[in-house]
Amino acid sequence: MGTNAGIGAVGRTSGDRRDSYVGTSPGMPNRAESVPAKLMDLASIIRLQNHDGGWPYRNGGSSWTEPTVFALLAQSAQPGDRQSVERGLAWLRAAQRQDGGWPPCPSVAQSTWVTAMAALLPADQLGRACHTNAINWLMEQTGKETSLAYRLRNELIGDGAGADETHRGWPFFPGAAAWVTPTAFGVLALEKARRHQAAIAVEQRILVGREFLLDRICKDGGWNYGRSNVLGVDAPSYPETTGQALLALNQVRSAKVDRALTAAQDEARACQSSEGLSWLQLGLQAHGVAAAGPARKLECRRLVDSAVSILAQAALGGRNIFLE
């Protein structure tokens, strides 16, 4: 569909709001140059919109929540099509379930982690009531491994090894364990809500979610999709999850985060996917660092890759949609 040429320079982004950070290389340009040589542009994304107002993962597919949210976010990063946005928002509002959450697609009778994605949209666009219900649903979710019954079972069978099960993250699917990606988006969604309406419970849940992320840092400094160590073997970090976790840890200052920023820059140089690079760029930008990508051009092959790439470019230009 397009390419995301990760040819850039390490340094602060022009939109850096955190001058106190000292983890970047001195003397580097202020502006990252990781502009894709060719990208599935916003117009192409808009053209993929289904008649029902939602977007599919792939051309010709039915509408799903996640690509719909990304298409709408991309249209808030670049000037989009007002009618398209309205139709997309209407599709999302109609897809919301009674419990306040969103299913991955309307044919699925279960609210899942994509609720956090939908809650990343501005409340005044989505509708205050819709947004509040989504936040309330998110506040009720936690990984099954932190349940009292599960922890008691582990104590009884002597399986206390591994990650600390008291850190409450978010699962992809209710009734399963918490993972890095849904936890990162859960934190980001609650942060958005907090900016408009402060609440102690929301504030605390953000802190707990961030503790989960900090607990899961891999030995190499980044984030795997889950635990940092499985059966005594260190898990490697992934670019997508490392970028997402750093994004969710914006404004967090610690030695762990500093190490993660270094790891993320290393990952960006070796990254093999456009989506991975875009998440790293977004996560690093949230800490005032611009990522140098790999020498070879990375293709955007799907709508989500392309939308995330548009969001990353906007962030490198100083506007990180996730932090607004």
Added chain:
Amino acid sequence: MGNGITRREALAVAAGCITLTRCSMLGARSAVPRVSIVRAGYTQSIYDTVRRLLVEHRVDVRGKRVVVKPNLVEFDPGTTINTHPMLVHAAVEGFRALGAADVRIAEGPGHRRVTLDLADAAGYFETIPQFEDLFTDLNLDDVSQVLLRDPFSRLTSLYFPNTALGADLIVSLPKMKTHHWVGATLSMKNFFGLVPGGIYGWPKNVLHWAGIDECIADLHAAFPRHFAIVDGVVGMEGNGPIQGNPKPVGVLVVGGDMTAVDATCCRIMRINPSMIRYLRLAAGPSRLEEQNIRQIGEAIKNVQTPFDLIEPFQNIRL
């Protein structure tokens, strides 16, 4: 998942989707299963080898829709983690030559969302002409809910990709690997990739909570029209399925009964198949016995290559 499904929803699902039973599978496998073991390498001759094997197993796919399901797991410049693209291409060509109406390649990786990038890094774009047109990302495909009748796991239903549900034959093309949770990952475990990450996430952790072994057996039962070609040219030993070490064996293991194929692979790896829980669940112990499987081609003893096992699985050694 089945939790919270109303009776009305269940009836609608039953009417609208395929309901699959263990009975249908058992009915189809009444004969003694045949499993071929052939020596192979990642060379041009693999195309002829696969085609010959399909003829030998009398796979009738004339006018049928075939889905070839490799194992794409991780970015790996080598040949250890992912099914080799040449074998995938050979299977596609083989089924086309046998008159299949449509042959698609489809996979839903369990950990990584960037499936096409994984496929690119694994050499699929380079090796398979028009790969992107042939490929369906099962994690992001449209889905239908399917009731699991008499499930081994706690699940009562699962959403499956329509591409998989619409196939007349699903061909499992896994790597021959050890697995740190279930001992060995072969053609049956490969069906985890039929469960959509777009619904259940990355990883498909719902399956872990419902019992990995039980879910493998459920998936095996849910897709009874299957065939297996195991990539044992270079397998993985030790801490598989990702962090293990390459293990050259130099074979393909092929057959229409996945329990028999996987049991044979286990014997080649010097693993006792009756110690693999999902095999016992799906086949029962007697069906896994060597004398109850008709071996074709190389004898097991001639290609047997002990795979290193991590400490918790030392007891499954044959």
